[in-house]
Amino acid sequence: MNEIFPPINAVSLETARPGSIVRIPRSGGPILALKADKSPNDTGHSFVVLNSKVANRPSVYFAKNWRNENSCMAYKENLQFELSVHDADLNIGGSELWDVPGVIISTGDQFFIRAFAFEPFSGDVHHVNIQTGALFAGQLPSDICTFPSWQIWLRDSKERSFCIFKFKIGERAP
Numbered sequence: 001m002n003e004i005f006p007p008i009n010a011v012s013l014e015t016a017r018p019g020s021i022v023r024i025p026r027s028g029g030p031i032l033a034l035k036a037d038k039s040p041n042d043t044g045h046s047f048v049v050l051n052s053k054v055a056n057r058p059s060v061y062f063a064k065n066w067r068n069e070n071s072c073m074a075y076k077e078n079l080q081f082e083l084s085v086h087d088a089d090l091n092i093g094g095s096e097l098w099d100v101p102g103v104i105i106s107t108g109d110q111f112f113i114r115a116f117a118f119e120p121f122s123g124d125v126h127h128v129n130i131q132t133g134a135l136f137a138g139q140l141p142s143d144i145c146t147f148p149s150w151q152i153w154l155r156d157s158k159e160r161s162f163c164i165f166k167f168k169i170g171e172r173a174p
Contacts (some may be wrong), residue, residue, distance in 0.1 A: 018133030
């Protein structure tokens with residue numbers, strides 16, 4: 001059988017696995033998103049949009065109750081979130097970056113991306129596990145590390161690598 005790189009699937013938004021990274025076609029260009037395991041209201045689908053280009057909104061936001069059933073492209077496996085641990089890119093305790101969307105937060109062995117609702121001033125803040133897509137319920141503990149710079153890479157056993165996405169506070173996704 002012929003090998004395909006990168007390993008991808010064409011799936012509907014509904015059947016994409018929670019925790020998967022999907023590319024959703026849109027008229028203004030594709031949206032790259034992390035699928036959450038459920039919507040806060042249990043209707044539709046929820047995603048953390050990673051590369052929004054909407055003016056006056058953060059590039060990372062939480063899209064809830066998405067009812068679009070169109071197909072999308074989902075990366076199959078071997079995705080790696082690469083966190084920068086340089087002194088300038090690491091905040092232990094996380095208090096300095098408490099209200100910044102898109103940062104990755106580590107507590108214990110769990111990693112969450114912080115995303116605010118698309119609607120400004122709604123006050124909705126969501127933390128979505130980057131491995132499982134699970135929504136974090138409750139208050140985050142005080143023992144956290146915050147990563148304001150990270151990348152998503154696709155790597156395989158044949159030493160091929162492809163950077164899918166880069167995030168750094170203050171920089172807009174291309």
